[in-house]
Amino acid sequence: MYRYDETDHTLIRERVAQFRDQTKRYLSGALNEEQFLPLRLQNGLYIQRLAPMLRIAVPYGLLSSAQLRRLAEITRKYDKGYAHFTTRQNVQLNWPQLEDVPDILADLAEVEMHAVQTSGNCIRNTTTDQFAGVAQDELVDPRPYCELIRQWSTFHPEFAFLPRKFKIAVCGASNDRAAIRAHDIGVQIVKNAQGELGFQIFAGGGLGRTPVIGVVIREFLAEQDLLSYLDAIVRVYNQLGRRDNKYKARIKILIKAMGAEAFAERVEEAWQQSKNNADKLTDDAIAWAKGFFSQCNYRSFDNTHTEALLQKQAGESKAFARWLARNSFPHRVAGYRAVTLSTKPTGVPPGDVTDHQLEAIAELADRYSFGEARVTHEQNIVLADVEQEKLFEFWQDARKHGFATPNIGTLTDMICCPGGDYCSLANAKSIPVAEAIQRKFDDLDYLYDLGDLDLNISGCMNACGHHHLGHIGILGVDKRGEEFYQLQLGGSGSEQASLAKVLGPSFSREEVPGVVAKLLDVFVERRLPDELFIDTYHRIGAQPFKERVYAKPS
Amino acid sequence: MPSPVNSHKTPAGPQPQNPAELIVDGAVVANDWHLLQLLGEDEPLPTVAALPAGKLILPVSLWLLLRQELLSRQQEIGVWLDSDESAELIGDHGAELPLIAIHFCSFADGRGFTSASILRQRYGYQGELRATGRFMQDQLTYLRRCGFNAFAFEGGAPLDSLLDSLQDFSESYQAASDQPLPVFRRRPLC
Ligand code: SF4
Numbered sequence: 001m002y003r004y005d006e007t008d009h010t011l012i013r014e015r016v017a018q019f020r021d022q023t024k025r026y027l028s029g030a031l032n033e034e035q036f037l038p039l040r041l042q043n044g045l046y047i048q049r050l051a052p053m054l055r056i057a058v059p060y061g062l063l064s065s066a067q068l069r070r071l072a073e074i075t076r077k078y079d080k081g082y083a084h085f086t087t088r089q090n091v092q093l094n095w096p097q098l099e100d101v102p103d104i105l106a107d108l109a110e111v112e113m114h115a116v117q118t119s120g121n122c123i124r125n126t127t128t129d130q131f132a133g134v135a136q137d138e139l140v141d142p143r144p145y146c147e148l149i150r151q152w153s154t155f156h157p158e159f160a161f162l163p164r165k166f167k168i169a170v171c172g173a174s175n176d177r178a179a180i181r182a183h184d185i186g187v188q189i190v191k192n193a194q195g196e197l198g199f200q201i202f203a204g205g206g207l208g209r210t211p212v213i214g215v216v217i218r219e220f221l222a223e224q225d226l227l228s229y230l231d232a233i234v235r236v237y238n239q240l241g242r243r244d245n246k247y248k249a250r251i252k253i254l255i256k257a258m259g260a261e262a263f264a265e266r267v268e269e270a271w272q273q274s275k276n277n278a279d280k281l282t283d284d285a286i287a288w289a290k291g292f293f294s295q296c297n298y299r300s301f302d303n304t305h306t307e308a309l310l311q312k313q314a315g316e317s318k319a320f321a322r323w324l325a326r327n328s329f330p331h332r333v334a335g336y337r338a339v340t341l342s343t344k345p346t347g348v349p350p351g352d353v354t355d356h357q358l359e360a361i362a363e364l365a366d367r368y369s370f371g372e373a374r375v376t377h378e379q380n381i382v383l384a385d386v387e388q389e390k391l392f393e394f395w396q397d398a399r400k401h402g403f404a405t406p407n408i409g410t411l412t413d414m415i416c417c418p419g420g421d422y423c424s425l426a427n428a429k430s431i432p433v434a435e436a437i438q439r440k441f442d443d444l445d446y447l448y449d450l451g452d453l454d455l456n457i458s459g460c461m462n463a464c465g466h467h468h469l470g471h472i473g474i475l476g477v478d479k480r481g482e483e484f485y486q487l488q489l490g491g492s493g494s495e496q497a498s499l500a501k502v503l504g505p506s507f508s509r510e511e512v513p514g515v516v517a518k519l520l521d522v523f524v525e526r527r528l529p530d531e532l533f534i535d536t537y538h539r540i541g542a543q544p545f546k547e548r549v550y551a552k553p554s
Numbered sequence: 555m556p557s558p559v560n561s562h563k564t565p566a567g568p569q570p571q572n573p574a575e576l577i578v579d580g581a582v583v584a585n586d587w588h589l590l591q592l593l594g595e596d597e598p599l600p601t602v603a604a605l606p607a608g609k610l611i612l613p614v615s616l617w618l619l620l621r622q623e624l625l626s627r628q629q630e631i632g633v634w635l636d637s638d639e640s641a642e643l644i645g646d647h648g649a650e651l652p653l654i655a656i657h658f659c660s661f662a663d664g665r666g667f668t669s670a671s672i673l674r675q676r677y678g679y680q681g682e683l684r685a686t687g688r689f690m691q692d693q694l695t696y697l698r699r700c701g702f703n704a705f706a707f708e709g710g711a712p713l714d715s716l717l718d719s720l721q722d723f724s725e726s727y728q729a730a731s732d733q734p735l736p737v738f739r740r741r742p743l744c
Contacts, residue, residue, distance in 0.1 A: 005741065007725050007727075007737055007741065010724060010725045011723060011725050011726075011727070014722060014723050014724065014725070015723075018692075018722045018723075022692060030711075035661070035690055035692075038661070038662060039692055121662070121664075148738070151727040151728075151736075151737060151738070152727060152728055152736070154727055155696075155723065155726065155727060155728075156727075156728055157667065157695070157696035157697075157699035157700050157726075157728070157730050158664075158667045158668055158671050158696075158700055158730070159664070159667070160664065160667070160693075160696055161661070161662055161663065161664025161667065161693075162664060227736075235668055235671075235672075238664060238665060238667070238668045239640055239665060239668055243663055243665075273676050274675065274676070277675070277729065278729040278734055278735050278736055278739060279728075279729055279736055281738070282738065282739065284738075285738035285739070288738070288741070289738075
């Protein structure tokens, strides 16, 4: 993974010093609330319903075991001993004290971490595929580009006060696991007809009140032009994006208003003026960035042997077989698999882990996976390089720490925002809904039979739980001061991205699991053999689901 | 996006106050420029002869109308861009100007960072680039990096106390007006 050099260390240290001074000025009254707001936000600090919340950046989701251990210490020292993984691959602390935040940031800086630009109207943490570098369907590893984008976007002097937040995601594989079409800019690594490596650029995607699927604004961008082109997009947005209404300030609204073509032309114009500037990437810089991510410690294995061993172990233990089928992912190197640790056993808020679990992840990473772990967009953890021979042992270890729930990709592996239990913007709680659904659908055979199914829950239309991208989306709404839930169907964050559509009138919290059960009944009755929920939905449409859910009792 | 010239432009927000002292090139100095605010709705367009003598900063909308006639006073005419006016309005004409001020009607409105960068990077503007309005102390480093060298601060704190904030960071990742090379062209890449 990327390692800081003196430049990075200096910058992050100076940032901590700057924020220490700002916090002091705020506490002494020299900075007022309004002035302190953007400063604390750009250092990841929100003031939430119950306490401040600190969002710590995990660049493109990658963590070392040393960083995980430091996070564990921080949660013990400054918080209540747990942390929360977010859908943007970051980590949140829910109970820090404002006065402690400069110290927390200093502790993070020692392990090459920070909370810079995890909030506020600036360029946020760049996200990517949790299987980057190991996936079989990958063209090239997206992480070197993510790191180059991280450096370009961090402390960018021109883009710290944009009209609104700005999110970039990069995908290097044919299956989009980074939901790039739901980002302000989505970067898809491609090859052109000449076989040259480059990028297809999407822009204007985003969720929230006005969900939009991003559109292609450039079919092919040469590799060395990545940063100058991103710079041109953000520059045009900074000039033209609306600032009169925060709900209309995202780039998606600008692109809708101008039209994608006119927007692309504006970017092209701006870019033509700057494309040959110093921001043009050099071959050396690209090779240097790639050097940090080329994992070369793989052992070689006789695949027939390791596969046979796995089959035997799976034959002997149904529980292991289930876990293997759901929680492991094929690796490009023979004899290895990537493994997902589920943070979603029933009854635990999705994405929450304790300090001991953070240390357990570090331990597992050290023992089995080159000391590295990744946070996934679905709020789980991936250890990307586990030897197949050791999977059985790994599974036993993971189980002890509560990470082996074999539900990855199933209905109960849901994305869920913190909702009304923590978030001051919420219309409704989301965690209890997730739990009620997990309790109702606890039969693994049934879940496996349903197959891959994304269920996403947000506590309000800010959509942190990506409900628009759920095959089934659940949105908390306020109905005359009471918490209600709207069901949506047909969303997807994949390369076939689509937005879920509202099914009809909303339901009370108690009704939600029963409604989900009816939706699943329709699916099970109508599906073709092995068809996935999303495909059945697209084939038969919303009507059969509506009829069942809103049928008058006879 | 040059918009049609409108002599009576509506202010984007509170207008520049043009304080008596400001920071230029890292030092606190007296402000020897007079600044003309935007014309009020029923104020008539002034003639060149009616403009005050001495160093004068005009709203860009007014300057664009009077530009030809003012060429004889070139060394003492500057312009200011409102928060919602883009650098392209001045473009290459910047070469005629000893001073361009960019106004921040609120600290959260970051358009001025782009205007400054465009003037310096695209048009090669060399003169004084002055930030006016409601920017914050904590934005000084970024403002400087985008090419501002003068800061007409309205925030009330003594100007001396702000100087350190011009150098909150001694390093940078990006190329900008203060640093021609991004970090990937400066690092030993091995
Ligand atoms: S979706 Fe709404 S309730 Fe949930 S975390 Fe985001 S803002 Fe809070």
